[in-house]
Amino acid sequence: MKPETVPPPHLAAEAQWVEGELVRGLMRTQRHTTWVGLAMAVIVVGVLWTDVPPVRTLAWLAIAAVAAGWRWWVLQRYDREVVHRGTGEHLDFFRRHRFVWPFSALVWGLTAVLFFDRTSLGDQYVCWLALGGLAMLSVNSLSASLPAMRAYLDTFAATALAVMLWRMVAELHLMGPPYHWWQVALLLVFWLALRQGGRRLHETHRRNFELQSRNSQLIDSLTRQTQAALDAVEIKNRFLASAAHDIRQPVHALGLYADWLGSEPELVHELAPKIVESTKAVNRLFDSLFDLARLDSGKIRLNIATVDVAQLLRELELQYRPVCEAKGLEFRLRVQPGTAVSDPILLQRTLGNLVANAIKYTQRGGILLASRRGARGPRIEIWDTGVGIAPAHQREIFREFYKVPTHGGTEDGFGLGLYIVGRLTHILGHPLTLHSRVGRGTVFRLLLEPTDARAAQERAVASVAQMLPGRPRAPSPLRGPAT
Known part of the structure; x- marks a missing residue:
């Protein structure tokens, strides 16, 4: 078989489903x-009781009872084992019991004896x-399955x-009345007409089920496209909520510098550079938000470069002190x-969120931002x-929109x-660990x-599916026990 003649998988699945529905339709009748x-x-x-010897009549009646009993047994087994099962089970059941209908046709054909x-x-x-009448009724009930209908009519x-022909040739030696031949001709015409009508009825059944299948598809x-549109709206809403969440801190810092300048103008030479740097931080954060939007679309190009850890932490100090x-x-x-x-950019965004989160949930004491050397690379704490x-919340806090119910200050955040x-x-491949004690404080360590640029890009694309509603979420980023 040429490769182009192989039906596509969805067409093969549709054809099997249609065959199953045809079997169901046949069995219902x-x-x-x-x-x-x-x-x-x-x-x-x-x-025929008074015209035919009772022995012949009773013998035929016994055979007819066997055929009816067989059909009844098949129907009972179908109702008990198959009726509520899938397409494959229906097709297999029909293949195993398909000879019950030709046997019934054989019994009725012997009535001519x-x-x-x-x-x-x-x-x-x-x-x-x-x-x-029985043949026409059978054509109507068996037309859902063309092989079953043809086997019945042909038998x-x-x-x-x-x-x-046995009566006309073997017993009467072609000496019977001429209308016998007309009866044979009528039987052949009737058989061909029923066959043709049954085929057309079968095509009607098949087209109806094919249309039903395609309508369902x-x-x-349309349902998938609608859900995709809703997912796009959800991603947009999530991005806007994220932007509102992350822009608050640098803008707040900028406002504080402006207030100090207004109340103490003599500090202009000290505060002006900080205002400039805070403005730059806001611009960098906007760039970060746009990068995140591209990240959510799976089209971001990560800019992997060498980062000066000391400079990065001083920029965070300027923003959050x-x-x-x-x-x-x-x-x-x-x-x-x-x-x-x-x-x-993404590393600064990560650390900034951790520092902002620490400030939000600390009422007294302070915050320590530190970098340390390690065998596997720098570690930021x-x-x-x-x-x-x-402990019950230490993995849940990394879920989207999750807020620890007993924490004050969660009401003004987005989780x-x-x-x-x-x-x-x-995405960046930086292991994160967490150690916390209720009422004492928390430490996050980022190694x-x-x-690796290629691996990070692959993780970025894969993470897009995890952003969509109803999709499996990525596991907690914590490495090792979060205790």
Whole structure:
């Protein structure tokens, strides 16, 4: 088979589903036709009882009872084992029990042995009428399955035709009345007409189920597109909430510098450079937010470079010291010179969120921002003397929009700061650890292992799916026990 002739997987799945629905449609009609067949058997026996030796009639009736019992057993088993199962089970059941219908047709075709050229023309007419009606009813009930319908009609016609020809040739030696041949011709025409009508009825059934399948696929496609649009809106809302969350701290610091300048103009030479630097920090943060928007779309290009750790921490001090001191807290900085390989903007964003989070949940004492050397690279630590985080919440805090219910100060936040930290540390490949004691404080340690640009880009693209509602979330970024 040429490769282009292989049906696409979705078409093969649709074809199997349609076949399963056709089998279901066939089986739904069989209980009714079984009762009609029993009624027809009673009528035929009643018509022929006085004209045919009882032994022949009873023998045929016994065979008919076996056929009816077989069909009834198949229906009971279908209702008990298959009716509520999948397409594959329906198709397999039909393949295993498909011979029950040709056997029923064989029994009805043998009816000609009882009446053809052996009873009055009136009785023969009634019997042919009953057989014709039963054949048309069977075509209607079996047309959902073209093989089953054809097997029934072909067996029925072949059996009746064989009985007629045996009577005409072997017993009457072609000396019977001429209308026998017209009856044979009528039987052949009737058989071909039923076959043609059954095929058209089957095509109608098949088209209906194909349309139903495609309508279902269209609805699923529209549902997915609608969900994609809702996801896009959710990502936009999440970005706006993140922007509002992260812009607050540098703007607050800028406002404090401006207030000090207004109340103490003589400090202009001291405060003006800080205002300029805070403005630059705001601009850098806006750049960071735009980078995050690209990150959420999976199209960001990470800028992996050598980062001066000491300079990075001093920029964070400039941004957060006034906020810390305005709250009556002490801000301490301990720096050991060193460099790291990372994205400077995203790394600053990560550390800024950790410092801002420490300030928010510390009411007395202070904050320590420190860098230390290690065998695997520089390590940055953020200490606070705040409320601490209970063990039950130490992994949950990295979930999106999660707020520790017992912490004061959560009502004015969005629950995004540590979520962003977790996501960015995962992308950059910087292990994060947490140690906290309730009522004593918390320390976050970020190990600045060198960031591999290609691996970081792959993690950035993979993380987009985790941003969408209903998708599996990334595990907590904590390395080791969070205790």
